[in-house]
Amino acid sequence: MKISAISTIVLRLPFQHVGSPLLFAGKPRTAMEMLLVRMDTDEGITGWGEAFGPGIWPATCATIENLVAPLCIGHDPAQISTLHEDLQRKLHALGRSGSVVYALSGLDIALWDIAGKSAGLPLCRLLNSAPKRDVPAYASLLRYIEPSLVGRKSAEAVSRGYGHIKLHETGVVQAREARAAIGPDVRLMMDANCPWSVADAVAVARELRDVGLTWLEEPVWPPEDYAGLAQVREQGGIPVAAGENAGNVMDFGQMFSARAVDYAQPSIIKMGGVTEMLKVLKLAQSHGVMVMPHSAYFGPGLLATLHVCAAYPASTLIERYYCDLDASPLGEVINPVNGRLVVPQAPGLGADPDPAVIRRYQTL
Numbered sequence: 001m002k003i004s005a006i007s008t009i010v011l012r013l014p015f016q017h018v019g020s021p022l023l024f025a026g027k028p029r030t031a032m033e034m035l036l037v038r039m040d041t042d043e044g045i046t047g048w049g050e051a052f053g054p055g056i057w058p059a060t061c062a063t064i065e066n067l068v069a070p071l072c073i074g075h076d077p078a079q080i081s082t083l084h085e086d087l088q089r090k091l092h093a094l095g096r097s098g099s100v101v102y103a104l105s106g107l108d109i110a111l112w113d114i115a116g117k118s119a120g121l122p123l124c125r126l127l128n129s130a131p132k133r134d135v136p137a138y139a140s141l142l143r144y145i146e147p148s149l150v151g152r153k154s155a156e157a158v159s160r161g162y163g164h165i166k167l168h169e170t171g172v173v174q175a176r177e178a179r180a181a182i183g184p185d186v187r188l189m190m191d192a193n194c195p196w197s198v199a200d201a202v203a204v205a206r207e208l209r210d211v212g213l214t215w216l217e218e219p220v221w222p223p224e225d226y227a228g229l230a231q232v233r234e235q236g237g238i239p240v241a242a243g244e245n246a247g248n249v250m251d252f253g254q255m256f257s258a259r260a261v262d263y264a265q266p267s268i269i270k271m272g273g274v275t276e277m278l279k280v281l282k283l284a285q286s287h288g289v290m291v292m293p294h295s296a297y298f299g300p301g302l303l304a305t306l307h308v309c310a311a312y313p314a315s316t317l318i319e320r321y322y323c324d325l326d327a328s329p330l331g332e333v334i335n336p337v338n339g340r341l342v343v344p345q346a347p348g349l350g351a352d353p354d355p356a357v358i359r360r361y362q363t364l
């Protein structure tokens with residue numbers, strides 16, 4: 001089999017939101033942007049991947065079309081690790097994170113989808129002969145800022161079956177409001193998205209101690225200050241999570257050596273796809289670090305994360321971005337049942353994007 005064509009499709013999916021406008025990369029976020037990677041083969045099997053696109057899809061698409069696709073056409077899609085390493089080596093001078101690695105991630109996920117479809121097996125069974133059938137999901141709330149709204153949305157997510165809630169807030173008052181709304185038994189996390197100095201992060205972490213957070217995520221600016229994160233862990237008194245901005249397994253090695261995190265959060269569409277994720281999982285296990293993947297997206301990247309979590313023997317939660325889209329290209333498989341995402345059992349990732357949803361929401 002040979003790779004015959006690679007193309008990109010960008011969708012803008014409107015979503016429901018209340019309260020303050022949601023900001024992303026310095027701009028209001030009015031739709032969830034999804035960058036699909038379609039890989040065709042000369043034997044008629046099509047694989048689907050997802051590359052990180054929100055805010056950066058013009059660059060990621062150009063990287064795929066101009067740099068990555070020409071290096072892949074004509075190759076055997078079954079040689080995943082060889083092709084993956086070849087692309088990493090050839091493109092390393094153009095960046096070890098950012099759009100180059102986002103592009104590689106989308107390609108890699110499509111290759112694994114093809115591998116599963118060729119074998120007639122769901123991806124999780126390619127990776128493990130006895131995978132889990134479902135994975136507990138946590139509701140990853142949007143940022144609401146207004147404390148009473150944070151409490152209301154937290155309680156709403158619990159009423160919809162979630163047993164784990166994550167806030168995207170920076171205030172202690174919002175964390176307390178959420179805890180009061182959901183009671184003591186639901187697990188609660190808070191994602192700050194890199195706002196503080198190390199000293200400020202330690203101070204906030206200490207104030208948050210009695211809220212009972214399972215983790216405080218990305219408390220420190222800049223995100224790659226692993227020594228700083230280690231200091232917050234040591235002095236703040238609550239567990240720390242980070243990793244969605246790491247570009248490859250070497251970054252995670254440095255993070256683990258620095259004892260920076262209790263929970264590692266590789267993002268499959270940002271750090272190299274399934275192939276690189278498997279390396280991070282192995283490394284995390286050898287360091288005794290738990291993995292809680294970042295998957296605040298809704299396409300093949302979410303499904304790939306689900307399959308990898310299902311195949312991983314240790315327990316994980318999967319991140320489900322808590323917002324209702326006007327339409328899901330993957331239909332219902334991305335919606336949890338009783339707080340758990342069920343692994344689709346069709347070959348490959350288990351579901352292809354719906355052409356009708358693509359036609360309706362395609363922007364490029």
Ligand SMILES: [Mg+2]
Nearest residue numbers: 191217218244
């Ligand atoms: Mg995060």
